[in-house]
Amino acid sequence: MHITFCAVEAVPFAQTGGLGDVCGSLPLALAKRDVSVTILLPRYKFIDAKKFGITPVDKHLSRAVLSPNLDVYFIEHDYYGKRDGIYGDNGDDYPDNLERFQYFCSRVLKTLEQLRKKTDIIHCHDWHTALIPIYLKDQYKNSSLASARTILTIHNMAHQGVFPRERYPKLNLPATYNSAHYLEYFGQINFLKGGIVASDKVTTVSQQYAKEILTKEFGCGLEGVLKSRREPVEGIINGISHDVWNPATDQKIARTYAKDELMHGKTANKAKLQQLLKLPQRDDAPLFAFVSRLVHQKGVDLILEVMEQFLALDVQVVMLGTGERQYEKQIKAYTDKYPKKIWANFEFNDSLAHQVYAGADFFLMPSRFEPCGLSQMISMAYGTVPIAFKTGGLADTVESFNAALSKGDGILFNRFTKKDFFQALRQAIDIYGDQEKFYTLRQNALAADFSWEHAAGEYIKVYQCLLSA
Structure with a gap:
């Protein structure tokens, strides 16, 4: 089984919060369980090639190997390589984030096709990668990726990637997707909504939150879209890294203790x-x-x-x-x-x-x-x-x-x-x-056991279920 993780943050390369923890730690835990994993990330300006052993593949792509079962590929572009931040500077989003993350979504699939790697599941994370399932359906029907299944994990419903509808042509998609069934959202376009509709499976990061986002209070306007899916949203709790957070080995505390x-x-x-x-x-x-x-x-x-x-x-x-x-x-x-x-x-x-x-x-x-x-x-x-x-x-x-x-x-x-x-x-x-x-x-x-090993086991069940459907 080969899983491709698509994200805009992953430790140890880039992180602003919990999304980066998940997209760096979960692939490592899966790789330890003999699952073959590839991570695709933007190559940000602050990512040190020497420190991480990153080598160029071509002008669009570079690579690092984290373990025998885990490769990381970096999408190269001035959108990422000439900016100081991931999403913006000084608390403000970059005005061209639509173009930045549209390019990433589009380039991910071109890269997977170029690498000719067997890809069973493309696992997308949050709105920044939510166009990938749409591009896969629309532009890769006759490609080696046609059989790949898609999962979208929602880390926070409050972040949806909403942009003015007049910018729709920048997405390079037919008019079909500029509709209430896919991306249109109260006169705007909504990346997360499109991903929810187009993905084969939607998960989120806890069982209780999976229930809460079906309500008006927590659904942030997309509760109806989530309810309209044939399959329920599945909640899987994240883990923590016991290599980092372990009082028995933590060298940053005054006294370690078992x-x-x-x-x-x-x-x-x-x-x-x-x-x-x-x-x-x-x-x-x-x-x-x-x-x-x-x-x-x-x-x-x-x-x-x-x-x-x-x-x-x-x-x-x-x-x-x-x-x-x-x-x-x-x-x-x-x-x-x-x-x-x-x-x-x-x-x-x-x-x-x-x-x-x-x-x-x-x-x-x-x-x-x-x-x-x-x-x-x-x-x-x-x-x-x-x-x-x-x-x-x-x-x-x-x-x-x-x-x-x-x-x-x-x-x-x-x-x-x-x-x-x-x-x-x-x-x-x-x-x-x-x-x-x-x-x-x-x-x-x-x-209490909140290891990534436990979370990895739960995700493997989801992957296997999706592939056998």
Whole structure:
């Protein structure tokens, strides 16, 4: 079985978020299970050819080999090679993103035909690659690619690739596709909509999110298109890399620790974190952490709503991340007012993030919506207990703690309100005060399996099912 991954981000070459994690880590996990995988990416200006052993194939293409079962091909063009960013600069999208990603989609199929590699499944990711299933149907009916099946994975319904309809001629498609059945969307063109209609299979990144995007609240205007498909959308939880996020081997934390060293490891890392951040070194006060973008989706406003009330309790808070200036200003006001209780940094620091995951007692994740989420999985891998709103991937990966049954690995709140969130925080403080309960909760969190190996097995089932249909 040969799978071709088409994406505009993939670690270790290019990444701005979770999409890059998936499109770099999942192919590696599949390759370890003897699946032959090719990744196609744009060759961005910042990708270091020497560092990654990238060699030219021709003027349109270059190549790197990651493992015996995994090749990476880079589409060469000034659209990518002469720009500093992936999507834009200084927070603004490039005005020619339609042309940039149209070219990538078109070139992917030309490249696959040129390489003459057997391609069973073309796995597309998000709107940037959603034209590929349409081009395959329209322009490759009599090609060696004609039998290839397509999967589109939606990582976030809010990002759809919507452009003015007058730019449709740039897509080099017949008028048939400039219709309500394919790309037309309220007088505009919508890349993601076209991909949903044309793909053989649509997946997303959690079972709960697969249900949510069929509703008006989360479907972002495409819930009807998703419902019209004959096959239901399938949700598969992402994984995390245990080569990167593993307290037993992590060289970025003060003290590594295995499962049987949990309490000693957490205590040492908490003390080091408090020392680094100049917080009082106290083990009797629970330390709550937030590592994320400071944006509306992540529920930063909800944290700020309870902050004054929360800091009146015997707690410490650490916040790490970049984002909206209004949130930075409000958080800064609290760090100035309560320097011994809250610390914040508005520049992302990877090494510090590792130490925060290892040193914190609880991890705050009150996201309004979360297709999958990685931070809750990372925190659990370090024995740090997530406190999360019950939505999307958070609902699938975090089980609320039941002390009577000694079950559960986190704390969930069901309504997105100040009252419910604060109640979850109080519950965390109460559990922290009972060391036996807290130890059980931490052990449960540490025992959760969110490996890419598990996710790869689920995707292999989807691939096999699609090929046998």
